[in-house]
Amino acid sequence: MRALRWHGAQDLRLEQIPIPRPGSQQVRIAVQYCGICGSDLHEYESGPHAIPVGTAHAVSGRSAPLTLGHEFCGTVVELGSEVTGLQVGDRVAVEPEYRCSHCAYCGSGAYNLCADMGFAGLMGDGGMAEFAVVPSYMLHRLPDVVTLEQAAVLEPAAVALHALHRSQLAEGASCAIFGLGPIGLLLVTLAKLQGAGTIIAVDVSPQRLHMAKQAGASHLVDAKGLTPRELRHTIASATAGLGVDTSFEAAGLQATFEGALRALRKGGNMVMVGLMSEARLDAFDAVNRELSLVASVGYRDVYPELIGRIAAGAFGPSAIITRTVPLEQAVSNGFAALVQDRSQIKILVSPSAGCNNQH
Structure with missing residues (x-):
């Protein structure tokens, strides 16, 4: 599959890598959209800041080079053997915070303060790829009335x-x-x-x-x-x-x-x-x-509330999207555009085929 990989500051490479397979408690999704975040821009311009180099992240087990992108959504295509509550074909938003599940913070419910906190797409492989594998606890199933474009902006x-x-x-x-x-x-x-x-x-x-x-x-x-x-x-x-x-x-x-x-x-x-x-x-x-x-860092227990507001028609986060680009143009018309053009707010990258470059 194609994936946009961070190798160093000013060094993002579109590469062909093996399609990842999910572990027993993981899910593989076909990525529809992945937003470019300010954190991604910092890593692109002058990183590493959060990306682990040399020593792997405690929860993800990954270090650079890795696939960027933590604001993503898509469709479930493969389930790990122990995953319940999801099925192939489900449209899902990704809440990309890693949780160790055994520290004092996770035990109290404050999982955004996990002792080994991190984000898929920064401390592990993320969504700027055709497929992504994430722990099942990160996924929120979307009602039919919530579009994947709206789901792409749920993280910010x-x-x-x-x-x-x-x-x-x-x-x-x-x-x-x-x-x-x-x-x-x-x-x-x-x-x-x-x-x-x-x-x-x-x-x-x-x-x-x-x-x-x-x-x-x-x-x-x-x-x-x-x-x-x-x-x-x-x-x-x-x-x-x-x-x-x-x-x-x-x-x-x-x-x-x-x-x-x-x-x-x-x-x-x-x-x-x-x-x-x-x-x-x-x-x-x-x-x-x-x-x-x-x-305030990250988030906890807010995705269901946001999805409910969107479904009820009370909230439209996709209004901040100013451009959608295919994966091949993520650097030239995505990262570079956000650095150079203050009129750009949220640019989505679409790894799926036939991406419409106009918004």
Whole structure:
């Protein structure tokens, strides 16, 4: 089969590799779509960051080179001998977090904090291939009314919903979302569905701000050229001079980290979603205004909720998809396009034959 394999930074190779066979508790799926995530871009541009090199991951048993892609879905084509609850032909979404199933975190149900946490497509082989083999616990069967295109965006939607669960955002409350990539835009949509009152979307891209407006943002802030003081004043002006109840940092930048903190009212809470190696914090300000900071990683127990919302017609995550490309164009029209073109939000790779390149 064909698979897009990570060998090193700037070294993704479309290769022919053997079709994988499932173990007793695994399932092989024919991949329909696989989204390109910001984590994939980091590995492509300057990795390895999460990809194991030399030493295999404890749960997957894999190390580089490996097949990228953790935002994927498809159709079941082969079941391991001990798998129950699924059958060949089922359309499924993949919740790609590995679980060791025996550490304290897995035992308490917090499997996203597993002592050996990892993701298929980063710490093991993923979905940028014609077929993928994953543990059966990763699969969620899709109702007929949920399309595979919608299922391809469930993974970033799960990140956003888990972050929302980690927040203290109440119905009618105000929030600001810094960074309008896929996670930020989905946060706008889900905050609106949760009943947030004022939703302030902050970015430097006019195209992304426009998409945030369509997703339900009540206020748009183009932060390009604004000083921190001007940005704080703009957000305060939209909230009776107080600042927002909750802010979400979804870009992983020092500037957005500081902006998300400054945007808060006294007693407000900030959720860190974006990935960054370190951040500078004005601890005096945080203490003086009694701010709360929480972090959010991955997701747990949210896929059924998201699938139910899509099936009920209340949530349409595929609105963030801007392009679909065949596997052969994943690097040139996928990874490179996301690096160079800020108007691209979510690009799907389709390993299946006859992929339509237009969206």
